[in-house]
Amino acid sequence: MQSRKLGWLLLAPTLIVLFLFGVVPFVYVVYVSFHDWNPFAANPDMVFSGANNFRRAVFDAGFLASLGVTVAFVFFAVLSELVIGYALAQAFMKDFPGKAFFRTIHTLPLIMAPIIVGSIWKLMTTPSIGIIPSLLDSWFGYDMNIGQSAATAFVITVIMDIWHWTPLVTLTLIAALVSLPPDPFEQAQIDGANKRQIFWHITLPMIAPAVVATVFIRLMDALRTVDEVLMLTGGGPGSATRYVGVHIFKEVFPRTNYGYGSAVSVIVLYLTIVVCWLLYVSMLAPRNSKKG
């Protein structure tokens, strides 16, 4: 009994912080989402509006379009980060000259603030001064302009996200690969398994929890991308890169539409939780034994 009380006592500071900075803001956003609230209007009071903000959201073409481009962005970015991150993790598992140097260099994007990443890519992709349009023009005669081409802007935001976040995937997968016991691999090699079979039947099942955790983190991050994209493209051209985070930002701050912005935030949070939960169920959740 004594140790149980001590356990709660030691956990209390963390639980209090989590409650204050996690639960309270969440409950407040849900509360605001059921109100019309513009604190800078002539009437700055919250007016209860029931579920009207949610009704408006499901008919908002701008929001639904932003959901579509966000899904495409998340799919291409997270999948690419996983594949490239795994390849880099496997590369860093082998010894080669300058390994420590390259491993340090490749984690540098991680320590940069997203707004800085957006600024760097803005400079690199601006026509006439950026290195990327210049090289593409001189090598392939391709006239790159992210301010005019929706597809190019989308692709550049995906590449920027991959550049920024692949090191995180690499680091977590390196940690997972290092912790694997050597015995199953040696036994598989003795039994004559090839590299592909070892990957699909031994490596992947054993690192699956780490892969799922990494995908969770990246999925949640990618779904709420705002600052990088806002800096690089401002959500344009048109609405080509107006991801949900950017949509919420533009709804809440320039338009000061706090109630509707909160409702859209709650829907995005709901979708994030559902996607992560489905991923967990499909990959890790124990099956019901009665169903065979």
Added chain:
Amino acid sequence: MSEKIETIVEPIDILEDDEAPAPVAKAGFLPIETNWFDRLFISVVIWVALSLFWFRFIEPLGPSIWISNAIALALAVLIISKG
């Protein structure tokens, strides 16, 4: 020394007697093992999805959102009790 060994008549129980019981996994009609909190979570997920679907496609035809809430509540009772 031998006296000390003889005095230990029962195995030492390192577990607390008053520990909270582990969540009971249940085999219902859902394809995964769930405890009551999982089933409550699934019910809330279905309630929100049904409400948003209702707002978009059913409510413009007339039926009130309260019908959706009643369906979601019935589903929640079913999932939590037999899921």
